[in-house]
Amino acid sequence: MMNRERCLTTFLAFACALIVAAGCGGGGEAGGEEGAMEEEAGGVATAMDAKAATVDTATAATVSGTVSFTGTEPEAEAIDMSEEPNCAARYDMPKTTEEVVVGEGGGLANVFVYVKDGLSGMTFSVPSEGVVLDQAGCWYRPRVFGIQVGQDLVIKNSDGLLHNINAKAEQNRGFNISQPVEMETTRQFGVPEVMVRFECDVHGWMYAYVGVLEHPYYSVTGNDGSFSLDTLPPGTYTIEAWHERYGAQTQQVTVGANESAEVTFTFGDASA
Secondary structure (H helix, E strand, O other): OHHHHHHHHHHHHHHHHHHHHHHHHHHHHHHHHHHHHHHHHHHHHHHHHOOOOOOOOOOOEEEEEEEEEEOOOOOOOEOOOOOOHHHHOOOOOOOEOOOOOEOOOOEEOOOEEEEEEOOOOOOOOOOOOOEEEEEOOOOEEOOEEEEEOOOOEEEEEOOOOOEEEEEEOOOOOOEEEEEOOOOEEEEOOOOOEEEEEEEOOOOOOOEEEEEEEOOOOEEEOOOOOEEEEEEEOOEEEEEEEEEOOOEEEEEEEEEOOOOEEEEEEEEEHHHO
């Protein structure tokens, strides 16, 4: 009897020890999972709580300037549109390439100028209005443009013939879609990328380029080569100018509250 009671007591003590040990171990594991869940939830909450930056227009800065061409302007090549008479009929003169477009004053057109660095930690609201890329006259219009991450890109076919659009993205997911007559489609880009090239596989002379950014501070030069980046928060910025033939150049500039600064870029034979 004594031996049986002693055995029972020993067994109960051993079982209790196992339960306590298991309880402690289980509690530690649960605590780890809870901590991980709290960290993950905290990260999500932080992302959700991130608010778009509000720039005080009373203290906003401006960076503007010009992009000039130097050297001998490359001769534009004629484009053979004989197989698409409807497109050819839209032009008074035979269409030529627009890889390098220089204005009368020496300004270089179709240069994408944007803030490359200096806005880290800031978020910006995405415009509700989309950006339109039109296929008209067997030509992409505009040739060079910008868009924000998550903003709608509305792709139109205004021609009475078949086109397709082939987005040669590297950081984003590319796409290659056929566009029948007067078709319209909408796409978005998920991450920044400068630049994404568009091609039309039906008409090999059709190209366009888009700079995808997380902010609205970009500009495309016209024939006079001018650009302006308005309503910037005061700070120090790296400004990049990109051209489809001559590549990219950068400059650093600092602007204080309500200040304006000018930067100039020069492309051409020396920068090719």
